[in-house]
Amino acid sequence: MNKTVxxxxxxxxxxxxxxxxxxxxxxxxxxxxTGKNIKIIAISAKNPKKKRKFNINKKIFFKNPIEIIRxxxxxxxxxxxxxxxxxxxxIVEMCIKKKIHVITPNKALISKHGNKLSKLAEKNKxxxxxxxxxxxxxxxxxxxxxxxxxxxxxxxxxxxxxxxNYILSxxxxxxxxxxxxxxxxxxxGYAEQGNPKLDLNGYDAFAKVRILSSLAFNKKxxxxxxxxxxxxxxxxxDIEIASQLNFRIKLLGITELIENQLFERVHxxxxxxxxxxxxxxxxxxxxxxxxxxxxxxxxQGEGAGPGPTSSALMSDLLSILRGNIKYPFGISxxxxxxxxxxxxxxxxxxxxxxxxxxxxxxxxxxxxxxxANYNISVERLxxxxxHKNKTASIVIITHKSSENNAQNCMKLFRSNKYILKKxxxxxxx
Amino acid sequence: MNKTVxxxxxxxxxxxxxxxxxxxxxxxxxxxxTGKNIKIIAISAKNPKKKRKFNINKKIFFKNPIEIIRxxxxxxxxxxxxxxxxxxxxIVEMCIKKKIHVITPNKALISKHGNKLSKLAEKNKxxxxxxxxxxxxxxxxxxxxxxxxxxxxxxxxxxxxxxxNYILSxxxxxxxxxxxxxxxxxxxGYAEQGNPKLDLNGYDAFAKVRILSSLAFNKKxxxxxxxxxxxxxxxxxDIEIASQLNFRIKLLGITELIENQLFERVHxxxxxxxxxxxxxxxxxxxxxxxxxxxxxxxxQGEGAGPGPTSSALMSDLLSILRGNIKYPFGISxxxxxxxxxxxxxxxxxxxxxxxxxxxxxxxxxxxxxxxANYNISVERLxxxxxHKNKTASIVIITHKSSENNAQNCMKLFRSNKYILKKxxxxxxx
Numbered sequence: 001m002n003k004t005v006x007x008x009x010x011x012x013x014x015x016x017x018x019x020x021x022x023x024x025x026x027x028x029x030x031x032x033x034t035g036k037n038i039k040i041i042a043i044s045a046k047n048p049k050k051k052r053k054f055n056i057n058k059k060i061f062f063k064n065p066i067e068i069i070r071x072x073x074x075x076x077x078x079x080x081x082x083x084x085x086x087x088x089x090x091i092v093e094m095c096i097k098k099k100i101h102v103i104t105p106n107k108a109l110i111s112k113h114g115n116k117l118s119k120l121a122e123k124n125k126x127x128x129x130x131x132x133x134x135x136x137x138x139x140x141x142x143x144x145x146x147x148x149x150x151x152x153x154x155x156x157x158x159x160x161x162x163x164x165n166y167i168l169s170x171x172x173x174x175x176x177x178x179x180x181x182x183x184x185x186x187x188x189g190y191a192e193q194g195n196p197k198l199d200l201n202g203y204d205a206f207a208k209v210r211i212l213s214s215l216a217f218n219k220k221x222x223x224x225x226x227x228x229x230x231x232x233x234x235x236x237x238d239i240e241i242a243s244q245l246n247f248r249i250k251l252l253g254i255t256e257l258i259e260n261q262l263f264e265r266v267h268x269x270x271x272x273x274x275x276x277x278x279x280x281x282x283x284x285x286x287x288x289x290x291x292x293x294x295x296x297x298x299x300q301g302e303g304a305g306p307g308p309t310s311s312a313l314m315s316d317l318l319s320i321l322r323g324n325i326k327y328p329f330g331i332s333x334x335x336x337x338x339x340x341x342x343x344x345x346x347x348x349x350x351x352x353x354x355x356x357x358x359x360x361x362x363x364x365x366x367x368x369x370x371x372a373n374y375n376i377s378v379e380r381l382x383x384x385x386x387h388k389n390k391t392a393s394i395v396i397i398t399h400k401s402s403e404n405n406a407q408n409c410m411k412l413f414r415s416n417k418y419i420l421k422k423x424x425x426x427x428x429x
Numbered sequence: 430m431n432k433t434v435x436x437x438x439x440x441x442x443x444x445x446x447x448x449x450x451x452x453x454x455x456x457x458x459x460x461x462x463t464g465k466n467i468k469i470i471a472i473s474a475k476n477p478k479k480k481r482k483f484n485i486n487k488k489i490f491f492k493n494p495i496e497i498i499r500x501x502x503x504x505x506x507x508x509x510x511x512x513x514x515x516x517x518x519x520i521v522e523m524c525i526k527k528k529i530h531v532i533t534p535n536k537a538l539i540s541k542h543g544n545k546l547s548k549l550a551e552k553n554k555x556x557x558x559x560x561x562x563x564x565x566x567x568x569x570x571x572x573x574x575x576x577x578x579x580x581x582x583x584x585x586x587x588x589x590x591x592x593x594n595y596i597l598s599x600x601x602x603x604x605x606x607x608x609x610x611x612x613x614x615x616x617x618g619y620a621e622q623g624n625p626k627l628d629l630n631g632y633d634a635f636a637k638v639r640i641l642s643s644l645a646f647n648k649k650x651x652x653x654x655x656x657x658x659x660x661x662x663x664x665x666x667d668i669e670i671a672s673q674l675n676f677r678i679k680l681l682g683i684t685e686l687i688e689n690q691l692f693e694r695v696h697x698x699x700x701x702x703x704x705x706x707x708x709x710x711x712x713x714x715x716x717x718x719x720x721x722x723x724x725x726x727x728x729q730g731e732g733a734g735p736g737p738t739s740s741a742l743m744s745d746l747l748s749i750l751r752g753n754i755k756y757p758f759g760i761s762x763x764x765x766x767x768x769x770x771x772x773x774x775x776x777x778x779x780x781x782x783x784x785x786x787x788x789x790x791x792x793x794x795x796x797x798x799x800x801a802n803y804n805i806s807v808e809r810l811x812x813x814x815x816h817k818n819k820t821a822s823i824v825i826i827t828h829k830s831s832e833n834n835a836q837n838c839m840k841l842f843r844s845n846k847y848i849l850k851k852x853x854x855x856x857x858x
Contacts, residue, residue, distance in 0.1 A: 018722075022579070022722070026579050029579060030579065032760055032761070032764050033578065033579075033759060033760050131576070137723050137724055137726055138726065139572055139575070139576025139577065142571070142572075142575055142576045143568055143571075143572065143576065146568070146571055146575070146744055146747065146748060147560070147568025147571045147572065147741075147744050148568065148740060148744065149462065149743060149744045149747040149748075150451070150455050150458060150459065150462075150740070150743040150744070150746075150747065151740055276708070276729075279705070279708065286727075291740075292736070293447075293451070293735070293736030293737065293739055293740055294566050294730065294731070294736065294737055294740040295566055295730065295731040295736060295737060296730065296731070297566055297567065297728075297729070297730040297731075298715075298727070298728070298729035298730065299726075299727070299728055299729075300705075300726070300727035300728075300729075301723065301724065301725065301726040301727065302723070302724040302725070302726075306722070307721070307722030307723065307724060308722065308723055308724060310722055311577060311579070311580055311720075311722055311723045312576075314578060314579040315575055315576050315577065315578045315579070317579075318575065318578040318579065319575060319578075322753070322755060323752075323753075323754075324751070324752075324753045325752075326751060330462060331461055331462050332461070335461050
């Protein structure tokens with residue numbers, strides 16, 4: 001690499017704009033740390049006139065990002081648009097083929113096309129870096145690839161979506177319902193105004209789980225169908241009852257190898273109140289790794305927002321400037337085998353069920369009988385009557401039961417006239 | 430570097446021996462990740478016949494480690510002897526001058542001679558790596574140098590000594606005294622049999638603080654005199670009273686920049702029971718970094734023992750094998766300025782005092798008057814009488830007071846006939 005390094009930033013939303021400012025602010029420091037003079041020579045975004053926190057240099061603005069790659073001599077490009085396909089994919093592919101290093105926080109793109117893109121990057125001997133795609137304020141990707149390089153990791157889990165963690169924490173703190181707290185999260189900028197669904201339904205966390213699995217287990221990114229459940233159906237009632245039973249509800253992303261089969265999932269979990277993960281609240285993210293010989297390793301930090309995300313993007317930049325050419329996923333593409341998927345139906349777990357029922361004799365016995373038919377045995381049971389409406393909430397925590405039995409049993413409950421709505425199912429950690 | 434890389438290990442105690450076995454076990458994996466064939470071609474230790482957990486190859490054993498450097502063609506040497514001077518220093522210097530990469534967990538050596546050794550390493554363009562010198566199971570050095578590369582860090586603190594954390598946790602759990610719990614820690618291998626002093630008096634944690642400061646603030650390692658206090662004088666009584674006041678006692682290492690002046694210290698701290706750091710118990714280590722734009726970043730893991738330490742040594746090995754030539758402290762020696770020391774006497778902090786006194790009228794007023802003379806004002810006061818011995822424990826938590834006043838006031842208390850022993854002073858976090 002030359003002593004002067006030309007940089008382009010494509011996408012100037014909150015993150016791209018913050019990054020643009022960071023790079024300009026830290027040019028001297030970067031020179032000291034890497035010996036390189038960096039220069040942003042091209043930027044692009046949908047709207048050049050949009051109001052931004054930091055001013056941009058309009059002289060280097062391109063309306064069409066493809067033009068940058070075609071016309072300018074770029075060494076490193078930041079792709080900060082963020083679509084899983086379309087223009088993001090096109091730009092990244094073009095860059096790699098033209099031997100331009102790529103840095104991106106785009107988890108949707110990497111989790112969907114990471115296998116193909118990393119193979120292409122390896123072939124072209126350039127860096128494809130995506131530290132910011134998982135938990136920006138936590139350098140977890142670098143930690144797995146380098147800091148824990150020769151550990152045998154068997155499980156990675158954690159709080160990977162700050163929006164959901166904020167909403168669940170805030171519901172507990174304010175005793176308010178999901179809808180109102182979501183509005184507050186949107187107002188504060190923690191949840192997207194337009195379509196917050198990708199955070200709430202687990203999709204965002206799931207993309208991160210896919211990337212973490214691949215890195216931790218040295219496998220190709222899986223595209224098998226997996227267990228994904230969001231927090232949209234969690235009611236304050238669940239949080240309250242969980243609390244009485246000494247639990248908190250957290251949306252967790254979990255990936256592990258069970259008999260060398262990959263088991264990935266994202267769903268709300270009942271975690272013990274006095275556990276570490278039970279005390280990571282608000283917009284914080286946390287990742288827990290179990291490996292040998294390291295034992296348990298915990299990383300915690302802010303998950304999103306322009307600051308932490310830029311921190312991760314800058315660490316990728318410095319890595320490239322220092323000349324650390326690496327395989328995007330730590331090992332060569334040809335060594336990354338396709339993972340065998342674990343049959344989730346076999347999974348044994350304790351479960352929390354909440355049933356809203358008519359307060360009639362025989363309803364409880366009907367439920368417990370049905371559970372027994374599916375080999376699901378009750379560990380704890382709480383019944384909370386609502387005398388005014390002649391209804392009751394029945395909460396059951398089960399002994400370990402198979403996912404298959406739980407799902408089949410759930411289906412039957414839906415067609416029972418005494419059960420007023422679809423029961424809530426939350427898995428225990 | 431050639432495709433075949435020759436390795437030597439000097440020192441075959443618990444860690445060296447575990448590492449020897451790890452390297453042999455993971456040769457294939459290392460080949461996949463780095464493309465290099467590694468081979469241990471020389472080992473050395475005081476006693477070739479010592480009983481070790483893993484068998485060593487006696488054909489490559491050297492009685493004198495210096496012979497290895499003189500006679501064999503080594504690419505990378507692990508220094509795992511661990512003395513701050515003497516043979517460890519000699520070996521490391523010889524290697525660097527012969528352009529042999531060095532990896533070491535030797536915090537005593539690095540904190541004492543790191544400035545000189547890193548300059549030498551830079552001059553000879555080889556790697557001097559010491560990830561294992563601070564909190565083995567936590568890749569904190571790599572995280573500061575790379576993962577958080579362009580953050581402006583202003584404070585790093587944490588639990589850096591697993592022995593002390595185990596003892597304090599176990600005293601709380603078993604209500605037993607320091608002496609008995611120390612014996613248990615020695616029996617379990619958490620504290621050294623012969624001379625556990627370097628762990629208990631804060632020296633071990635302090636060496637780590639020195640290294641962290643240097644990395645986090647991009648300064649030379651400081652050799653200024655600093656605040657260092659151990660846990661030898663903590664009694665169960667302190668833990669009990671702290672608990673009643675909703676605190677736990679933790680030995681913390683803390684380093685921060687106050688008006689660009691370096692303030693390093695190791696001492697027991699009263700931390701809130703419901704804080705994150707108050708819940709890191711047993712032999713666990715934790716490091717908390719405050720930086721911009723990252724915010725607060727937390728890392729937790731096992732701090733010592735052959736497994737976590739080897740994990741860190743192996744991460745250094747892979748870094749070298751991947752060809753990541755770097756400045757040992759992240760930036761060039763000539764950019765690392767000598768830090769200005771902060772005048773500790775100015776430091777304002779809340780304090781916990783415990784006085785053991787004769788149960789006589791006027792003693793309490795005497796103490797509070799003396800405190801008032803030194804501008805130390807009382808926030809909370811607890812008096813616990815011991816009727817049998819006609820004594821009492823007086824515990825005072827103060828508002829923020831200067832370290833200077835606290836120290837001067839302490840001296841006077843020592844010469845008071847109603848105060849039965851040197852008062853205990855613990856700082857609040």
